Amino acid sequence: MDHFQHIDGALHAEGVPLADIADTVGTPAYVYSTATLTRHYRVLAEALDAQAPLAGRALIAFAVKANSNLSVLATLGRLGAGADTVSEGEIRRALAAGIPADRIIFSGVGKTDAELTFALQTGVRQINVESGPELDRLERVAEATGIRPDIAIRVNPGVGAGGHAKITTGGGGDKFGVPVEEALDLYARAARAGHVRPVGLACHIGSQILDLGPLRDAFAVLADMTRRLRADGHTVRVLDLGGGLGVPYEPGLTPPDPATYAAMVGEAMAGLDVDTLFEPGRLLVANAGVLLARVIHVNVRPDGRRFLVLDAAMNDLMRPALYDAFHPLVPVRDAAGVKGPYDVVGPVCETGDTFARARTLPELLAGDLVVFKGAGAYGASMASEYNSRPLVPEVLVSGDRFAVVRPRPDYDTLLGRESRAPWLAD
Numbered sequence: 165m166d167h168f169q170h171i172d173g174a175l176h177a178e179g180v181p182l183a184d185i186a187d188t189v190g191t192p193a194y195v196y197s198t199a200t201l202t203r204h205y206r207v208l209a210e211a212l213d214a215q216a217p218l219a220g221r222a223l224i225a226f227a228v229k230a231n232s233n234l235s236v237l238a239t240l241g242r243l244g245a246g247a248d249t250v251s252e253g254e255i256r257r258a259l260a261a262g263i264p265a266d267r268i269i270f271s272g273v274g275k276t277d278a279e280l281t282f283a284l285q286t287g288v289r290q291i292n293v294e295s296g297p298e299l300d301r302l303e304r305v306a307e308a309t310g311i312r313p314d315i316a317i318r319v320n321p322g323v324g325a326g327g328h329a330k331i332t333t334g335g336g337g338d339k340f341g342v343p344v345e346e347a348l349d350l351y352a353r354a355a356r357a358g359h360v361r362p363v364g365l366a367c368h369i370g371s372q373i374l375d376l377g378p379l380r381d382a383f384a385v386l387a388d389m390t391r392r393l394r395a396d397g398h399t400v401r402v403l404d405l406g407g408g409l410g411v412p413y414e415p416g417l418t419p420p421d422p423a424t425y426a427a428m429v430g431e432a433m434a435g436l437d438v439d440t441l442f443e444p445g446r447l448l449v450a451n452a453g454v455l456l457a458r459v460i461h462v463n464v465r466p467d468g469r470r471f472l473v474l475d476a477a478m479n480d481l482m483r484p485a486l487y488d489a490f491h492p493l494v495p496v497r498d499a500a501g502v503k504g505p506y507d508v509v510g511p512v513c514e515t516g517d518t519f520a521r522a523r524t525l526p527e528l529l530a531g532d533l534v535v536f537k538g539a540g541a542y543g544a545s546m547a548s549e550y551n552s553r554p555l556v557p558e559v560l561v562s563g564d565r566f567a568v569v570r571p572r573p574d575y576d577t578l579l580g581r582e583s584r585a586p587w588l589a590d
Contacts, residue, residue, distance in 0.1 A: 166452065167200045168537065174498075180564060186456055189557055191475055193559055194455055194456070195455075196233070196452055196453045196559065196569075201239050204449075205224065205245060208224060208422045211425070212442070215426050217434050218440055221440060225441055227444065232257050233544065233545075233560075235560045237258060240448065241261055248445075249271065249272075252279040252282050255286060266287065268286075270283045270292065271318070271443075281305050281309060284305065289314065290314045290404070292316050292317075292366040293360075299360075302315070312358075312359060315361065317347045317362065318347075319343075319366065319386065320343055320347075341368075344385060363402045364400055364404060365386050366403075366441075368405075368443060371446065373408045373409055373419075374419045376428050380428055386403050387433070402441065406442070406443050407445055445542075446540075446541035451537070453539050455481050456496070456533065457474045457536070459473070470507065471509055476536070477510030477553065478516060478517040479548045480543075481536060481547075484518070484520070491538050493537075495534050499526030499527060499528060503524050506524075508525075513551060544558050544570070554575070555572065
């Protein structure tokens with residue numbers, strides 16, 4: 165469910181006509197709904213709390229990479245969310261948004277020593293260690309700083325899942341985590357070293373997962389490892405179960421609902437007596453955001469093919485070019501006329517700057533406004549300034565109010581970030 169609906173023929177974000185935002189902010193622009201963010205978080209939180217093994221012991225740590233806007237993070241943080249981060253910059257964003265350090269998880273396969281030092285000095289809740297070399301470096305950093313962090317060993321369970329090969333993270337050939345036996349050895353080694361405190365295991369097998377089977381299998385691996393570690397005398401009090409639950413981008417997709425997911429997790433965690441961490445990203449924000457764009461013109465070829473050329477491009481919304489991802493395209497104003505196929509493209513000088521081929525749409529003309537739905541996750545956070553196009557602004561709506569929460573930079577700002585080499589200054 166989202167809060168982008170047509171009212172009297174005009175698409176609104178909650179109580180705000182999107183045409184008003186376009187008039188004020190220009191296009192393209194990302195627009196986020198506070199009501200949708202709130203609903204999605206609460207539905208998941210209530211589903212987890214309804215399961216006895218999870219009640220009062222689950223932290224939802226939002227995956228900051230999905231949408232790193234400070235106002236989005238602050239909205240979720242005020243609801244009780246933590247933050248799953250993968251860089252020093254993301255830790256700083258979470259802190260700036262008001263999320264306390266004891267609700268921040270630091271993940272990622274390539275943490276630098278400087279980032280590890282920052283995480284320790286900040287006092288993040290947990291560092292997820294993803295390899296033997298990383299554990300070695302973290303132990304040295306911890307010894308040098310005199311700070312002993314809580315860590316979890318990220319397991320690669322050999323169970324990969326996700327909506328695309330590039331977002332599958334738990335298969336044997338993926339770069340994330342370590343195999344089961346190595347993870348057990350690393351846990352024991354960390355406990356012996358004394359510079360870090362191993363408290364649990366972590367696992368994340370992919371994104372846009374539509375079948376609970378792989379998740380169930382991965383959680384069973386973690387449960388078995390927990391029992392093995394405890395049998396060897398180790399303390400295991402936290403299981404980080406990652407994120408990855410899919411959303412219905414396309415018509416007909418029916419991902420598992422949060423209640424069904426939570427029931428499966430409750431079964432998997434029964435009898436383990438552990439705190440649980442969850443790292444949802446797109447589940448919370450995908451359908452809470454749209455990319456608002458305007459038709460530049462319609463280019464009709466002699467063979468009848470119609471190119472719908474928008475002012476939004478692949479650098480604004482990378483997912484279709486990167487993953488062949490589907491996003492519904494909806495006119496802001498109810499459109500009349502005969503429906504027909506369009507190739508929906510942007511102005512960037514790449515054939516890959518194509519959002520859809522032969523997409524059936526109502527008749528659209530130059531100047532019409534459209535939105536890409538489901539764009540709240542991995543949209544603005546993956547955007548670039550390719551072709552020297554300024555970053556897309558971001559707008560947050562709450563009821564009948566809206567605010568620009570990241571402005572569109574002007575060209576002076578864009579160019580002002582660079583300087584000429586001294587020998588080119590004249």
